[in-house]
Amino acid sequence: MSSPRPGRTGAVAPAVAVLLIAVLLGALAGTWPPFVAVESGSMAPGVERGDLVVVTATDRAPWGDLSTASDPNAPTRLGGDGDVVVYAVPGAGERPVFHRLAFPVAAGEDWTERADPALLSGDCAELSTCPAPYDGYVTRGDANELYDQSAGIAPVVPDARIAGKALFAVPNLGWIRVGIDAAAARYGGVATGVVLVGSAGLVGGFGALLLGRLRRSTRR
Structure with a gap:
C-alpha cells in the first residue's frame, strides 16, 4: 500500500493558523498591526533593538486611558513610569516613533517651564515646538538625551497621532x-x-x- 501523503490543506494549515492568530490578536488589541518591531535603541534598556512589542488601542479595556511619566501613581510600562506609545510624525511619511509619554501640555503653554532642564536644548523661544500649538504630549525615548520636541524628532504629539500603546515586549x-x-x-x-x-x-x-x-x- 502507498503511504499517505500530506494534502494541500495540511501544507497551508500553518500559514492559515498564523494569519488567524494575528487577526485574533488584532481584534483583542483593537489596533492593527497589533505589534511593533523595535528598530532602534532609543528605548533601552526596557526595550532593546529587535524586540517585538505588543500594542493595544489607547482606549482599550482593561488598560485604561493614557498615562504619562508625570502622572501620580503612573503605571510602570517597559522599565519606566507612564505609557509607551506608537505615534506618527507628520510630514515624514507617517514614520512611526515608539517613545514614552513624558507629560501632557495645553495649547499655547510654555511647556519648558515644567520640563526637566537637562532634557532641553534651549528655552521656549529657541524651540519651534514651543509654545505648544495644540493640546498633546511631550515625549522621549528612555535612552535619549533630549525630549523629542527639543531634539527635532517630532512636534507636540496630539491624541489623534497616537496609534497605540505598548503592553509588553518579546525579546528578539x-x-x-x-x-x-x-x-x-x-x-x-x-x-x-x-x-x-x-x-x-x-x-x-x-x-x-x-x-x-x-x-x-x-x-x-
Missing part, C-alpha cells in the same frame, strides 16, 4: 518583522507576502511529512 522576536519590512521595501509587499505564504506552506508540508513518518515508524 522583532527581527522577523524587521526582515519582512526590509524585504517588502525592496521587493514589494505582494511579492514578499507570496514568498512568506509559500514558505509557511513548504515548512508545514515538510513538518506534516516528517510527523507522518515518525508516526509510521512508531507503529512498527
Whole structure:
C-alpha cells in the first residue's frame, strides 16, 4: 500500500493558523498591526533593538486611558513610569516613533517651564515646538538625551497621532518583522507576502511529512 501523503490543506494549515492568530490578536488589541518591531535603541534598556512589542488601542479595556511619566501613581510600562506609545510624525511619511509619554501640555503653554532642564536644548523661544500649538504630549525615548520636541524628532504629539500603546515586549522576536519590512521595501509587499505564504506552506508540508513518518515508524 502507498503511504499517505500530506494534502494541500495540511501544507497551508500553518500559514492559515498564523494569519488567524494575528487577526485574533488584532481584534483583542483593537489596533492593527497589533505589534511593533523595535528598530532602534532609543528605548533601552526596557526595550532593546529587535524586540517585538505588543500594542493595544489607547482606549482599550482593561488598560485604561493614557498615562504619562508625570502622572501620580503612573503605571510602570517597559522599565519606566507612564505609557509607551506608537505615534506618527507628520510630514515624514507617517514614520512611526515608539517613545514614552513624558507629560501632557495645553495649547499655547510654555511647556519648558515644567520640563526637566537637562532634557532641553534651549528655552521656549529657541524651540519651534514651543509654545505648544495644540493640546498633546511631550515625549522621549528612555535612552535619549533630549525630549523629542527639543531634539527635532517630532512636534507636540496630539491624541489623534497616537496609534497605540505598548503592553509588553518579546525579546528578539522583532527581527522577523524587521526582515519582512526590509524585504517588502525592496521587493514589494505582494511579492514578499507570496514568498512568506509559500514558505509557511513548504515548512508545514515538510513538518506534516516528517510527523507522518515518525508516526509510521512508531507503529512498527
